[in-house]
Amino acid sequence: MKMLGAILLAWLALAAVLPIPAWAEDPAECRVAENLLEVNFPLPKVAKAIAGKKLKVLVIGAGSSTLPGPDGARKAFPARLQNALKEKMPSVATTVVADVKLRQTAGDMVDEMPAVLAANKPALVVWQTGTVDAMLGIDPDNFNAAINKGVDIIRASGADVILVNSQYSPRTDSMIALATYLDDMRWVALQQEIPLFDRFAIMKLWTELNTFDFHSAANKLDIAQRVHDCIGRLLADLALGATKPAESLPISGGR
Amino acid sequence: MPPVSTERDLRLDLFRGLALWLIFLDHIPSNAVSWITIRNYGFSDATEIFVFISGYTAAFVYGRSMREHGFIVSSARVLKRAWQIYVAHVFLFAIYLAEIAYVAQSFDNPLYTEEMGVLNFLRHPDVTILQALLLKFKPVNMDVLPLYIVLLVGFSPILWLLLRRPSLGLIASAVLYALMWKFNWNIAAYPKGVWVFNPFAWQLLFVFGAWCALGGARRLSRWAGSPVTLALAVAYLVFAFSIAMTWYFPWLAVYVPHFVGEAIYPIDKTNLDVLRILHFISLAVVVVWFVPRDWPALKLPIFRPAIICGQHSLETFCLGVFLSFAGHFVFTEVSNRVATQIVVSALGIAIMVGAAWLLSWYKKLERRGPGPRPPAAKPGLAGGDT
Numbered sequence: 001m002k003m004l005g006a007i008l009l010a011w012l013a014l015a016a017v018l019p020i021p022a023w024a025e026d027p028a029e030c031r032v033a034e035n036l037l038e039v040n041f042p043l044p045k046v047a048k049a050i051a052g053k054k055l056k057v058l059v060i061g062a063g064s065s066t067l068p069g070p071d072g073a074r075k076a077f078p079a080r081l082q083n084a085l086k087e088k089m090p091s092v093a094t095t096v097v098a099d100v101k102l103r104q105t106a107g108d109m110v111d112e113m114p115a116v117l118a119a120n121k122p123a124l125v126v127w128q129t130g131t132v133d134a135m136l137g138i139d140p141d142n143f144n145a146a147i148n149k150g151v152d153i154i155r156a157s158g159a160d161v162i163l164v165n166s167q168y169s170p171r172t173d174s175m176i177a178l179a180t181y182l183d184d185m186r187w188v189a190l191q192q193e194i195p196l197f198d199r200f201a202i203m204k205l206w207t208e209l210n211t212f213d214f215h216s217a218a219n220k221l222d223i224a225q226r227v228h229d230c231i232g233r234l235l236a237d238l239a240l241g242a243t244k245p246a247e248s249l250p251i252s253g254g255r
Numbered sequence: 256m257p258p259v260s261t262e263r264d265l266r267l268d269l270f271r272g273l274a275l276w277l278i279f280l281d282h283i284p285s286n287a288v289s290w291i292t293i294r295n296y297g298f299s300d301a302t303e304i305f306v307f308i309s310g311y312t313a314a315f316v317y318g319r320s321m322r323e324h325g326f327i328v329s330s331a332r333v334l335k336r337a338w339q340i341y342v343a344h345v346f347l348f349a350i351y352l353a354e355i356a357y358v359a360q361s362f363d364n365p366l367y368t369e370e371m372g373v374l375n376f377l378r379h380p381d382v383t384i385l386q387a388l389l390l391k392f393k394p395v396n397m398d399v400l401p402l403y404i405v406l407l408v409g410f411s412p413i414l415w416l417l418l419r420r421p422s423l424g425l426i427a428s429a430v431l432y433a434l435m436w437k438f439n440w441n442i443a444a445y446p447k448g449v450w451v452f453n454p455f456a457w458q459l460l461f462v463f464g465a466w467c468a469l470g471g472a473r474r475l476s477r478w479a480g481s482p483v484t485l486a487l488a489v490a491y492l493v494f495a496f497s498i499a500m501t502w503y504f505p506w507l508a509v510y511v512p513h514f515v516g517e518a519i520y521p522i523d524k525t526n527l528d529v530l531r532i533l534h535f536i537s538l539a540v541v542v543v544w545f546v547p548r549d550w551p552a553l554k555l556p557i558f559r560p561a562i563i564c565g566q567h568s569l570e571t572f573c574l575g576v577f578l579s580f581a582g583h584f585v586f587t588e589v590s591n592r593v594a595t596q597i598v599v600s601a602l603g604i605a606i607m608v609g610a611a612w613l614l615s616w617y618k619k620l621e622r623r624g625p626g627p628r629p630p631a632a633k634p635g636l637a638g639g640d641t
Contacts, residue, residue, distance in 0.1 A: 035504075035506060038506065040509075062369055063368050063369025063372070064366075064367075064368075064369040064370070067365055067366075067368075068365050068368055069365070072365075102368075102369070103372060131369050131370060132369070132372070135370075135372050135373045136446055136447045136448065137444055137446070137447055137448035137451075138447055138448050139447075139448045139449050140521075140523075140525065141439075144521065167366070167367070167369070167370065169366075169367050169370040170284070170285060170586065170587055170591065171358060171362055171364070171367070171370075171587050172358070172362075172367065172370040172371070172373055173284030173285055173583065174282075174283075174284050174354075174395060174396070174579070174580065174583045175355060175358075175373045175374075175394065175395055176370060176373050176395065177395040177396075177451070180524070180525075183521070184521065187520050187521055190508065190516070191516070191517075191520075204285070207285075207591070214364075214366070215586075215587050215591060216364060220364065220365070221365050223366070224364070224365040224366040227366060
């Protein structure tokens, strides 16, 4: 087993150290390994909205979808996503609305979803959740059910979904048992055939590459803002990648 | 295999010791070295090994006690052991409180306002500490000892049954496991949710270990030693390994047929998924095949460190939990380079071995020491902990 482990470790190290700069137009610091943004599932509603030159995105999230401070909302990833989408598609009228409420579990968000969706009528919902559930130790079965229910509600409203999982937070790593909730979201995404923005894996890779220092205990708002900017850009890349025709999707096993 | 062996089965100590090392490595978050642990290559992990062997040794020690001194005396001993583990758990909780209080004081990163919510319980220490003493509030990675406590508290009746009607005892345990799945039984946790290791589920592995110790292993040996079983076990391990690879290389996932994914996921650790049990049993079959009980190499010095850790499992486990806190602390405060992670992991294991060695030494001193000591007391295994 150890031998195998060593081979695997070497393989993985190689994959992690040589990230393929998938999206050359983004700032260098935002780049991640290509497989982290691999698109397995299309977003037909988004494609249709872009064809119609009008795209509305709704971000549903909790505390990690915003930043503290007076211009926190403007610097957080929902606003940065809007910025990136506009940059990449100047001819499409794009708006991103954020419905962010602190300390909400997936179940809480699902309860409010029908009203929020009816009020905004988005073509795409970016749903960030998991951390609050992990901190409260919500029964994984209930969490799983809530995610599935939420995805069903969003789809029934006529929108596509992208799930966003927890942040990688080294300092609280030993206090929040994220693993089950991360796995759960990855699994629901696969099962429901929707893209997952693996924020945890991406931020972890940034740590390994020394792109950002997430260990810092200090109050460094500028780093937090740069991280959110990258997340917004990569989310835009993921969303647009998923609207391209199937033949341009990365073919599995290509490496 | 002789029916009642007087010599301690070193394989139990060896694999329990190894399991304790793996648990330590897995408990340090973001530890590169934890890539070598078995949970990355299949469905089960070191917890299964630990619980099974703990059941095995508990039956060995308290089974003998129950035969010789009766139900009341042996039950009293089991409960005393549960109390010791409870005290150890509370001690670990105190260390955890110290760590989290430190982090709460020094942590102020705007990126993590959401995650800092986990420190909120410090605002209500009255409730939280009480809930921790009731084993309802259990910080991350502190779930194994409460499970162990509950398993021991309920152990005497099932041991009584296993000594008289071994098969019936095992069936009773399996029925409880099945009922748990049917009715979703678990113990409530604080502030929300349920126990991470559902005792109604994990008792099955503990009782299975006990059953094996009380003659079940002998009855199974013809079946478990057959090449067909070995082939099945290896095939299952290969299957689990292939599935595990898709977790790390998502592009492999497309090769997993849809119905297979539907059938196996989610692989439930809380309720000890059947896939995990099968994986553990397959591992055990392979290990027993290649490592016979009287394998001379077991006495070689290179296995000695793991064996002595396994012989002092409670102390080593607690030390491992503490060291994983400390290791994580080094990663966040000093350096999280891979080289540091390797050094911290190796050093942690060395400290565990050193402490276990020290405990063995104390035990020898006590045996040799002055004062009258009944000669019949605790030869070998009975003196070992469970």
